[in-house]
Amino acid sequence: MDFKEAKNKFVQTWGALGSQWGINKTMAQIHALLMVSHEPISMEDIMEELQISRGNASMNLRALMDWGIVYKEYKAGERKEFFTAEKDLDELAVKISRERSKREIKPALKVLKEVSAIESDGTAAEKHFVDQTSKLYDFVLKADNVLDKMTEYKDNWLAKLVVKIMR
Amino acid sequence: MDFKEAKNKFVQTWGALGSQWGINKTMAQIHALLMVSHEPISMEDIMEELQISRGNASMNLRALMDWGIVYKEYKAGERKEFFTAEKDLDELAVKISRERSKREIKPALKVLKEVSAIESDGTAAEKHFVDQTSKLYDFVLKADNVLDKMTEYKDNWLAKLVVKIMR
DNA sequence: ACAAACTTTCATTTTTTTTTGAAAGTTTAA
DNA sequence: TTAAACTTTCAAAAAAAAATGAAAGTTTGT
Numbered sequence: 403m404d405f406k407e408a409k410n411k412f413v414q415t416w417g418a419l420g421s422q423w424g425i426n427k428t429m430a431q432i433h434a435l436l437m438v439s440h441e442p443i444s445m446e447d448i449m450e451e452l453q454i455s456r457g458n459a460s461m462n463l464r465a466l467m468d469w470g471i472v473y474k475e476y477k478a479g480e481r482k483e484f485f486t487a488e489k490d491l492d493e494l495a496v497k498i499s500r501e502r503s504k505r506e507i508k509p510a511l512k513v514l515k516e517v518s519a520i521e522s523d524g525t526a527a528e529k530h531f532v533d534q535t536s537k538l539y540d541f542v543l544k545a546d547n548v549l550d551k552m553t554e555y556k557d558n559w560l561a562k563l564v565v566k567i568m569r
Numbered sequence: 570m571d572f573k574e575a576k577n578k579f580v581q582t583w584g585a586l587g588s589q590w591g592i593n594k595t596m597a598q599i600h601a602l603l604m605v606s607h608e609p610i611s612m613e614d615i616m617e618e619l620q621i622s623r624g625n626a627s628m629n630l631r632a633l634m635d636w637g638i639v640y641k642e643y644k645a646g647e648r649k650e651f652f653t654a655e656k657d658l659d660e661l662a663v664k665i666s667r668e669r670s671k672r673e674i675k676p677a678l679k680v681l682k683e684v685s686a687i688e689s690d691g692t693a694a695e696k697h698f699v700d701q702t703s704k705l706y707d708f709v710l711k712a713d714n715v716l717d718k719m720t721e722y723k724d725n726w727l728a729k730l731v732v733k734i735m736r
Numbered sequence: 737a738c739a740a741a742c743t744t745t746c747a748t749t750t751t752t753t754t755t756t757g758a759a760a761g762t763t764t765a766a
Numbered sequence: 767t768t769a770a771a772c773t774t775t776c777a778a779a780a781a782a783a784a785a786t787g788a789a790a791g792t793t794t795g796t
Contacts, residue, residue, distance in 0.1 A: 405695050408684040412702060415680045422673055424591040426754070437705075440697035445773080455756045460774055481764075481771055489701065491708045506589055513582045517575040528572050530607035534656065535579060538604075541658045544727050551734050560711050566733050567718050593784065612743080622786045627744055648741055648794075737796105744791070754781070761774070766767105 412438060413452070428454055429462040433472065433487055442475045442484030470497045492560065496553040507546050514539040579605060580619070595621055596629040600639065600654055609642045609651030637664045659727065663720040674713050681706040 403411070413434045420430025431452055436443060443451075449459050463485060466472035471494055475484045488494045518535035522528040552559050570578070580601045587597025598619055603610060610618075616626050630652060633639035638661055642651045655661045685702035689695040719726050 403683070403687055405687060405690070405698065408687045408702075409698060411680060412684045412698075415677060419673060419677050422591045424589045428754080438698045438701050440693050456773080457757065457775075458755050461755090464774085483773080491704060495708075495712075506586060510582060510586050513578060516570070517579045520570055520572060520575045523572070526607050531572065531576060531605045534605050535575075537658060541662075541727065544731055548727070548730055548734055560708065560715070563715055563734075564711055567715055567730075595784075623743080624745075624787065625785050628785090631744085650743080740793105740795090742791105742793075745789090746787105747789105748786085750783105750785070752781105752783070754779105756777105756779070758777105759775090761772105763770105763772075765770090 409435075409438060426462070428452065428458055429465055432459070432462050433466055436472060436485055436487035437489060439486075442477070442486045444482050444484050446482070448485070469501050492556065492558055495560070496556060499549050499553050503546055503549060507542065511539065511542055511546065514542065576602075576605060593629070595619065595625055596632055599626070599629050600633055603639060603652055603654035604656060606653075609644070609653045611649050611651050613649070615652070636668050659723065659725055662727065663723060666716050666720050670713055670716060674709065678706065678709055678713065681709065 413431050416434035416437075417427040417431040420433075421427050432448055435448065435451060445456070445459050445463065448454075448463075449456060452459075463472060466487075467474065471488045473486050473488070475486055477484055488497065514535055518532055518539055520528075520532065522532045552563055555562050580598050583601035583604075584594040584598040587600075588594050599615055602615065602618060612623070612626050612630065615621075615630075616623060619626075630639060633654075634641065638655045640653050640655070642653055644651055655664065681702055685699055685706055687695075687699065689699045719730055722729055
């Protein structure tokens with residue numbers, strides 16, 4: 403396998419993995435491409451490499467920047483914009499965790515809190531509902547806190563976690 | 570908010586959350602419904618409650634059983650099948666972790682290993698590719714191991730993790 | 737062996753998500 | 767201020783994913 407094949411395989415795999423985790427394929431592919439690129443890439447080159455339209459590239463780059471994991475760069479003397487990905491994996495994981503927590507977990511917690519707060523009329527069905535949603539609330543809250551705490555280490559958090567867990 | 574509203578809100582929210590994590594909406598909704606149900610439900614009732622077709626219900630119940638988080642039950646004297654969800658949240662998290670690891674993380678690791686093993690010709694581009702994919706391999710492997718170790722506790726793993734992390 | 741009571745399958749349809757590309761918008765340089 | 771070089775937007779098209787429902791399959795009781 404040569405470089406080109408390997409790069410392609412990586413980009414395709416990352417794209418497929420993204421889909422399975424609710425991230426659109428192109429977005430994941432652009433991210434993959436930027437991750438393994440040693441220098442900033444222009445939109446033109448991304449379009450060319452991934453065979454996608456200008457609109458598609460523009461929208462997904464914007465989304466990646468909203469996630470805080472891709473940055474715009476300007477090259478002296480060049481008019482067009484270049485893009486780079488966050489390459490530090492600890493930092494990447496922290497940013498993804500933070501965003502997913504903010505966008506998805508926090509709103510879910512809010513709903514869990516609401517629905518678990520209904521006045522149960524004492525029937526088994528209602529009692530079980532309140533009990534189960536309360537437990538779920540506690541569980542998700544705890545998980546969210548753990549994630550938050552872990553990523554607070556920021557530097558090398560996974561390595562530190564390994565030490566804590568494994569001993 | 571009364572019971573019916575609360576239950577509906579929970580099911581809808583769980584469904585939407587599922588979509589964002591790459592799980593189809595109906596599958597997540599069925600799971601939500603079974604989670605908060607104090608007794609096993611028949612396919613007929615699931616179809617009625619979620620307003621979905623027989624085929625849809627059948628396929629998604631099968632998928633949930635493949636994930637090991639929904640079980641078939643037989644009631645004495647009844648011909649039809651009833652379904653329950655795994656209600657222990659620790660167990661649920663363990664099963665989801667194991668499946669996602671098996672289905673998605675392990676195959677991704679295999680690809681990362683492959684592509685990071687190319688013979689670099691020494692150019693900056695290739696060196697960076699090998700370096701970055703190697704780091705990614707290490708990172709994902711470590712994360713997968715942590716997950717595995719954590720879920721090995723099986724009982725109350727999240728609570729135990731909280732203790733470890735927070736102190 | 738039959739038929740009633742169910743469940744599963746899968747070709748087709750529907751819905752949802754993603755992509756396209758051309759027009760509108762922006763920035764920069766002369 | 768004009769125009770070239772670029773980027774963004776968004777309505778329409780395409781692609782992908784999910785849902786339908788009827789036919790095929792299975793199980794159980796008589």
